Amino acid sequence: MSRTALRICPLCEATCGLTLTLDGSRVTGARGDRDDVFSKGFICPKGAAFPAVDADPDRLRGPLVRVDGELREVSWEEAFDAVAAGLRPVVERHGPHAVGVVLGNPNVHTVAGALYPPLLIAGLGTRSVFTASTVDQMPKHVSSGLLFGDAHAIPVPDLDRTDHLLLIGANPLESNGSLCTAPDFPGRLRALRARGGTLTVVDPRRTRTARLADRHVAVRPGTDALLLAAMASVLVEEHLVDLGECAPHVQGVAELADALKDFTPEAVAPACDVDADTVRVLARELAAAPTAAVYGRIGSCTVPHGTLASWLVDVLNILTGNLDRPGGALFPRAATDKPPRPAGPGRGFALGRWHSRVSRHPEAKGELPLAALAEEIDTATDAGEPLRALVVVAANPVLSAPDGDRLDKALGSLDFMVSVDPYLNETSRHAHVVLPPPPPAQSPHHDFAFNTLAVRNQVRYTRPALPPEPGRMPETEILARLVLAATGRHGTDPEAVDRLVVHQTLGKAVNDPHSPVHGRDPEELAGLLTGRDGPERRLDMMLRLGPYGDGFGADPDGLTLDRLLAHPHGIDLGPLSPRLPQPLKTRSGRVELLPEPIAADLPRLRAALGERPDGLVLVGRRHLRSNNSWMHNVPALTGGTNRCTLQIHPDDAERLGVRDGQPVRVRGAGGEVTAPAEVTDALRRGVVSLPHGWGHDRPGTRLRHAAADPGVNVNQLLDGSLLDPLSGNAVLNGVPVEIAPETASGPGTGAASGAGHGAPAGLPGPGG
Template sequence: MPRTALRICPLCEATCGLTLTIEGSTVTGARGDREDVFSHGFICPKGAAFGALDADPDRLRSPLVRRDGRLEEATWEEAYEAIAAAVPALVRKRGAQSVGVVLGNPNVHTMAGQLYPPLLLKALGTRNLFTASTLDQMPKHVSSGLLFGDPFAIPVPDLDRTDFLLLLGANPLESNGSLCTAPDFPGRLKALRARGGTLVVVDPRRTRTAQLADRHLAPRPGSDALLLAALAHTLLAEKLTDLGELAEHTDGFGELSGALASFTPEAVAPACDLPADEIRDLARALAAAPTAAVYGRIGSSTVAYGTPASWLVDVLNVLTGNLDRPGGSLFPLSATDRAPRPAAPGKGFGLGRWRSRVSGHPEAKAEFPMAALAEEIETPGEGQIRALVSIAANPVLSAPDGRRLDAALAGLDFMISVDPYLNETSRHAHVVLPPPPPSQSAHFDFSFNSFAIRNQVRYSPPAVPLEDGGMDECEIHARLVLAVSGMHGTEPEAVDDLAIQTTLARETADPCSPLHGQDPARLAGLLTGVTGPERRLDLMLRIGPYGDRFGLPAGLPGGADAATAFRAGSGAAMGFRAGSGAGADAGADSDSDSDSDGIDAGAGPGLGLARLLAHPHGIDLGPLRPRLPGLLKTRSGRIELLPDPIAAELPRLRAALADRPAGLVLVGRRHLRSNNSWLHNVPALTGGSNRCTLHVHPDDAGRLGLADGGLARITADGGSLEVPVEVTDSIRAGVVSLPHGWGHDRSGTRLSVASATPGANVNQLLDGTRLDPLSGTAVLNGFPVELTPLP
C-alpha cells in the first residue's frame, strides 16, 4: 500500500514542505504540504520532480576507486582505505597546504554539508578553501561583515509587511529567492501589490518578476552600484534621510555625504543609461514609503562592483530608517543561532588576513576565489595543491575557464569527490563517495533558516530507509574526516561526540552562556536523538534562542535585546504555534497572520529535538523582530556605515562614471526548473523554456545579421562558444543573455539526459581575471562579448 511521508525540499532556497507518496522504497509523487507552517502547500516544478531526481538511474549507488587509471566500483571500506593511505601521507610529505577543499552550492542544502566540512577543514589544517560563495553571494557576506561585524548578519526584506520593495538583480519568480528564504515568493510579491504596496524591479531583462512590477528600470548591466549611490546621494542632498532609532547605533553618517558627492543622478545617468529624473524620482518614492526594503541579489553581486553594490543596499535601508524595522529589512533569528547576548563591541570583520600563494588574492571569510583554484593546482612550489577534496561541487562548469581547471584537475596526485553523480568535475576523482538519494537522508536547514522571512523550525527524518549497501550521508562525511586525519577505523560517532564535547566545553566556560558552570558530561547525557547528527541538532536547539536550556533556570543573558528578540522562557514558560497533524493549528496564511507573534504561552516547554519531532509540519516562531544593537560585532559595537575598505573602493567606482561599453555585454539568467548544474539530468525538468539559448534584442540581431533559431559565435576574454540564438524584446538592446550551469559535453561522465542536450558553458567565456577585488567574486555578469553569425 502507498504511504506518505513529509520532507523539506532540498532543491532551492525556498525550503518548501513536501508530502511524498511512497510505494515500497520508491517515491512516486510529491505535492506541497498544506500544513507546513512556512510554505503552506506551495510547490514549484523542482519540488514536484523530487521523485524523479531521487530515483535517477544515473545516480551512483556505490563508491568508485581509480585503479590503473579507471574508476571502478568498490566497497566503502576500500574507498576509505584508499583515502587513508593517500591523504595523511601527502600532508606529511608536502604540508597541510598541499590539500585544497572545494565546497559546492548543494552543501548548504544538506545536514551533512553543514555539520562536517568545518571539522574536515580543522582536521586537514589547510587554508586552501574554495566555495561557491565567490561565484554568487560573497559580496553580501563582505559588506555585512564590514557594516555589522558579522558576515552572516544579512538582513532580509520583510516581504509580508513592507509597503515598498526595490529589487535589483533578482528574479525570484524563476529562482525562488536567494539569501531570502521565502516559500511562494511570487505569491508574496502579488500580495504586496494587492495590499496597495509598490514593487520596483531593476533588471536589464524584462523577467517574469519585472512583468509583475509597478515599475521596471532596465539599466546597463554592472551599473547597479552607481544607481544605488545616486539614490543615496539624492536622499542625503535633499535631506530625505530619517535614521530613526538607528541613529544612536550608527557611525559614519556624517562622512557619507562627502564620500558620495560625485554620484549625482546626472553624473550616473549616462553610465546607467537611465534618465536622471527617473533616478531622483525613485529615491523620493523610496523615502516617502511608510515602510520599504531594498533587496539586491545575484545580478548586482556578480559584477565588477559587487561589494559596493551590496553595501549600498543596506546603506539605503539605514538612511530611510528601514533597517531592523518591521516592514523594512530585518535580521532573522534561527532556532540554531546562538542565544542573544548583551550588546558589546566585538572583534570586527577582517579581510585579507592571509593571501593566496600564486596571485596574492586576499581571503574573504576564510575563502579564496574559486577562479584561483586552477593556478593553485598548476603552479609548482611550496604550498602547491596536490590533493583536492570536492564536496557537492562542479567547478568545471560553475567557475570561470573550465577548460583550464579541467586540465589542472587531471594532474592532481589525489582527488576525493563526495557527489551522487559522475559529472564534469568528479570524473577526475581517485575516490568518489556517493551520498544516498535525498529521501533516505534526514534534513534540517541550518543556513536557510538564518535567511528566512519568518522565524520557524522544521526537521525531516529520512522518509525511506537506506538501500542495501548504502551509507548515510552524515556517516560518509564523518568517516571522511577520520580518514584524512589518520584515524581511519575509528567509529564515526566519535566525530559527533567530539563536536558535542567541544561545544559544551565552550558553553559551560562562557559567562554569557545559560550553561555556564554546568557539568558538560551530564548535559551530554541528557541529549536525545537516534544518531550523532540528531544529538548535535538537539544540542544546538536546546542552547539556541528558543531552547529549553536543559531545564535550567530561566533568564537569558542579553537583557533588553534578548527580551525584544523573542518571548524568552526556559522549561515551563515557552511555547510556539506548531503544525502537527490532525487538530493542530497549521499556521494561518502568512499574509493575513503576519503580525501574529507566533507564540502560544500555554503550549509547553522550550525547544529541543523531541519537541520538534512531535511537530512534523514544523513550529512557527513568529515574525522577524528588531535585533539591534545586540547582534552587532563591530569593534565599535555600532553600525559602521562607511568602513575603510569600502571607502577605499569608492575612487574605483567613481572611475566607472566614465565607462561606456563599446559593444555588447552579457548577463546570465535563471530557469524555474533548473538550479546551477544540478538538475539537467532529470527529464521532467528539461525542455520548454529551460533551454540554453542566447537571448538577443531584435535591434542587435538585425544589426549583426542574426536570425532567430540560427547559430552565433560568442567571444570574450576566455574564448568562444557556438550557441543557438533566440531573438526577443524581453532584453534591452546592447545586452545578450546566456544561462549558466550548462556544458555537459565532456567524455567520462554518467549524465545520460544532460549529455543528450549539453548546452554551452557560459563561464568558458571568462578567463578568471575579472573579479570584484574586495570579495574575490568572479564577474559573471556585465562583461563585454562579441557576436558573429554562423551559417
C-alpha cells in the same frame, strides 16, 4: 501499499514542505504540505519533480576508486582506505595547505553538509578553501562583515509587511529567492501589490519578476553600484535621510555623505543609461514609503563592484530608517543560532588575513576565490607549494567557475582527489575516489543556513522518508568518515566525531557566564541529549542551547529535538522583529557605515563614471525548472523554455544578421561557444544572455540525459581574471562579448572552443 511521509524540499533556497507518496522503497509522488508552518502547501516544478530527482538512474549507488586509470566500484571500506592512503602522504610531505577543499552550494541544503565540512577544514588545518560563495554571494558576506561585524548577519526584506520593495539584480519568480528564504516568493510579491504596495525591479532583462512590477528600470549591466550610490546621494542632497530607531546604533553618516557627493544622478545617468529624473524618483519613493526594503542579489553581486553594490543596498535601508524595523529589512533569528550575547563591541571583521599563492588574492571569510583554483594547482611560485590534492564536496567547479578548460586540465594533474558527489560529472570524473551520498528521500533535513535568512522565524526537521538502500551509506557517516580519513584517524568509530563536537560545545557552554547551562556538568548535559544518532544529538544540543531552547531544563517550554519531532509540520516562531544592537559585532559596537575597505574602493567606482561598454555585454539568467549544473539530467525539468539559448534583442539581431533559432558564435576573453539564437525584446539593446550550468559535453561523465542536450558553458567565455577585489567574487555579468552568425565552416551548434583558457558556468548544485 502506498503511504506518505513529510520532507523539506532541498532543491532550492525556498525550503518548502513536501508530502511524499511512497510505494515500497520508491517515491512516487510529491505535493505541497498544506500544514507546513512556513510554506503552507506551496510547491514549484522542482519540488513536484522530487520523485524523478530522487530516482535518477544515473545516481551512483556505491563508491568508486581509480584502479589502473579507471574508476571501479568497490566497498566502502576499500574507498576510505584509499582516501586515507591518498590524502595523508600529501599532508605529511607538502603540508596542510597543499590540500584544497572545494565546497558546492548543496552543502547548505543538507544536514551533513552543514555539520561536517567545518570539521574537515579545521582538522586538515588548510587555508586552501574554495566555495561556491565566490561565484555567487561573497560580496554580501563581505559587506555585512564590514557594516555589522559579522559576515553572516544579513538582513532580509520583510516581504509580508513592507509597503515598498526595490529589487535589483534579482528574479525571485525564477529563482524562488536567494539569501532570502521565502516559500512562495511570487505569491508574497503579488500580496504586496494587492495590499497597495509598490514593487520596483532594476534589471537589464524584462524578467517574469519585472513584468509583475509597478516599475521596471532596465539598467546597463554592471552599473548597479553607481545607480544605488546616486540614490543615496539624493537622500543626502534633498535632506531625506532619517535613520529612525536605529540612529543610536549607526556611525559615519557625515563621512558617507562626503564620500558619495560625486555620484549625483546626472553623473551616473550616462553610465547606467537611466535618466537622472528616474534615479531621483526611485530615491524619493523609497524615502516616502511608510516602510520599504531594498533587496539585491546575484545580478548585483557578480559584477566588478559587487561588494559596493551589496553595501549600498544596506546603506539605502539604513538611510531611510528601514533597517531593523517591521516592513523594512530585519535580521532573522534561527532556532540553532547561538544564544544572544550582551550587546557591545566585538572582534569586527577582517579581510586579507592571508592571500592566494599565485595572484595574491586576499581571503574573504576564510575563503579564496574559486576562479583562482586552476592556477593554484598548475602554477609553481616561490610563495609555496601548489595544490597537490583536493577534497571536493558537492561541487562541480569545471562548470561553475571561470576558466573551466584550464581547471579541467589542472584536475588531471593532481596527486590525489576525492569527490563526494551523487554523480560522475564534469569534475568528479577526475577523482581518484568518489563517495556518493544517498538520494534525498533517504536523508534527514534541517535548514541550518537558510533559517538564518528566512522571512519568518520557524523551525522544521524531517527524518529520512526512506531507510538507506542496501549498499548505501548515510551522507552524515560518509562525511564523518572522510574527516577521520583526512586527519589521520582512519578506522576510528565515526560516532567519535559527533561525540567530540558535543564534548567541546558543552564544555564551552558551561564556562560561558551568559549561557543557560553555565556552571553545570557537561557530561550530565550530554547524557540528556536525545536522537537516533550523532547528528540528531548535535541538533538537539543546538536547539536546547539556541535562542528558543529549553536550556537543558532552564525553560521547560523551550525547544528540544523531541518537541520538534512532535510537530512534524514545524513550529512557527513568529515574525521577524527588531534586534539591534545585539547582532552587531563591530569593534565599535555600532553599524559602521563607511568602513575603510569600502572607502578605499570608492575611487574605482568613481572611475567607472566614465566607462562605457564597447559593443555587446553578456548577462546570465535563471530558470524556475533548473538549479545550476545538475538538474539538466532530470527529463521533467528540461525542455520547453528551459533551454540553453542566446537571447538577443531584435535590433541587435538585425544589425548583426542573426536569425531566431539559428546558431550564433559568442566570443569572450576566455573562449568561444556556439548556441542557438533566441530573438526577444525581453532584454535591453546591447545585452545578450546565456543561462548558467550547461555544457555537459565532456567525455567520461555519466549524465545521459544531460549529455543528450548538453548546451554550452557560458563561463567558457571568461578567462577568470575579472574579480571583485574586495570579495574575490568572479565577474560573470556585464562582460563584453562579440557575436556573429555561425557559418557552415565554423563549429556546429553547441560546440565550444577555447581561445585562451575557457571558463564554465553557474553555481554548483549537488554535483554541480
